[in-house]
Amino acid sequence: MPASAPADGSAGRPGRGGDRGQVAIEFVGMLPLILLLVAAVWEGVLIGYAFSLAGNAADEAARAGAVHGAAECDAAAKEHIGSAWSVRVSCGPAGNLYKAEVSLRVPVLVPGLDTGLRIDGHGGAAKEQE
Template structure:
């Protein structure tokens, strides 16, 4: 029984690590999409400075956040890129991109 235990523990730990990495990737998708939506809304109302600030408001610098805000016609768009956290620093999983858009708001004349 001890031999079976020693043989299966590494497999169980590997499975737990793989599931945890999948959870981190899913959470990064959620964060990037939400940050892009908030940034686009803030940019549509207040401009580019507010766009970048809104994207960074709830995301720490450990995620390696990059924000691109652009106004295209009547739509204000924001793109947020986040680095994917990994179990070991030498591994590189790339980045995840979230996009959002909002109608540009203009004052009534």
């Protein structure tokens, strides 16, 4: 190291400290993009969860409807879906099958805020006699 260079290694940098605070400024600039990315990933998780809920609820509803009828079909569909989700259930016989359709509205970030996107789940079970 030349004799005229400062001991702190700041040779060639203008002023005192040069790049001090640069990381903080870059973080503040990137923070909105990071938050937007996290929100987009979370919304994707909610959409996937809605597919899972709708499919499972339709299967449960079809099984209950095949054995006990339409009243049990509706109750079974709503049993595992929280009250924050907007749900619509339709059940009925179709030949030798009992079919159920469950439709959920996908929330925006948290259940209760609606996007307007609907996810449908379909289920069917063979009719049974008690």
